[in-house]
Amino acid sequence: xxxxxxxxxxxxxxxxxxxxxxxxxxxxxxxxxxxxxxxxxxxxxxxxxxxxxxxxxxxxxxxxxxxxxxxxxxxxxxxxxxxxxxxxxxxxxxxxxxxxxxxxxxxxxxxxxxxx
Amino acid sequence: xxxxxxxxxxxxxxxxxxxxxxxxxxxxxxxxxxxxxxxxxxxxxxxxxxxxxxxxxxxxxxxxxxxxxxxxxxxxxxxxxxxxxxxxxxxxxxxxxxxxxxxxxxxxxxxxxxxxx
Numbered sequence: 001x002x003x004x005x006x007x008x009x010x011x012x013x014x015x016x017x018x019x020x021x022x023x024x025x026x027x028x029x030x031x032x033x034x035x036x037x038x039x040x041x042x043x044x045x046x047x048x049x050x051x052x053x054x055x056x057x058x059x060x061x062x063x064x065x066x067x068x069x070x071x072x073x074x075x076x077x078x079x080x081x082x083x084x085x086x087x088x089x090x091x092x093x094x095x096x097x098x099x100x101x102x103x104x105x106x107x108x109x110x111x112x113x114x115x116x
Numbered sequence: 117x118x119x120x121x122x123x124x125x126x127x128x129x130x131x132x133x134x135x136x137x138x139x140x141x142x143x144x145x146x147x148x149x150x151x152x153x154x155x156x157x158x159x160x161x162x163x164x165x166x167x168x169x170x171x172x173x174x175x176x177x178x179x180x181x182x183x184x185x186x187x188x189x190x191x192x193x194x195x196x197x198x199x200x201x202x203x204x205x206x207x208x209x210x211x212x213x214x215x216x217x218x219x220x221x222x223x224x225x226x227x228x229x230x231x232x233x
Binding site for chain 2: 035042043047050052095100103104105106107108
């Protein structure tokens with residue numbers, strides 16, 4: 001069975017602080033994909049990153065960085081120097097061939113609030 | 117990223133009516149699209165997998181006769197909520213599977229907020 005756990009339900013930080021959103025996943029598949037999406041209040045899901053199970057290289061994109069560690073089944077997301085516009089719900093998701101043909105299995109999401 | 121459109125963005129209807137939601141991939145062909153549902157303050161839950169030219173695959177607990185899915189072309193999937201009831205009120209969001217260049221990514225439409233009175 002596939003499972004994604006985002007233990008942090010809500011996080012509140014002050015602007016310019018760094019914040020890390022945790023994601024732990026479970027799967028028996030050797031080939032899988034991990035994603036992070038941002039959902040602002042408007043509701044639309046914004047794609048942030050995709051990682052496949054064979055690529056453990058960490059990635060940095062501007063103020064965003066991701067740490068993928070297969071040894072701990074984690075795919076954590078760090079925002080450096082947070083801004084008010086970063087306020088949103090962030091979802092970590094897992095997809096495998098499985099029963100649903102690469103459909104996304106979402107975590108419960110982490111609501112991030114960045115205050116001025 | 118790729119563009120996926122979804123219409124309508126918001127629907128208010130009376131109980132018992134049917135509502136049709138369209139999902140289009142605008143700049144790539146998607147043999148597979150997915151339909152998710154999101155209740156307030158909750159995560160997204162997969163309802164069904166829509167495959168072009170074949171029957172949709174529904175998740176356990178999702179009534180296939182109530183949520184009709186048609187994937188008639190490589191760029192269009194539709195979800196029809198038949199005889200909608202207040203408990204069907206939710207945020208419905210589709211995604212299109214992008215396999216171009218060997219990547220495996222899903223891009224989401226902007227979603228449809230359905231309110232059944």
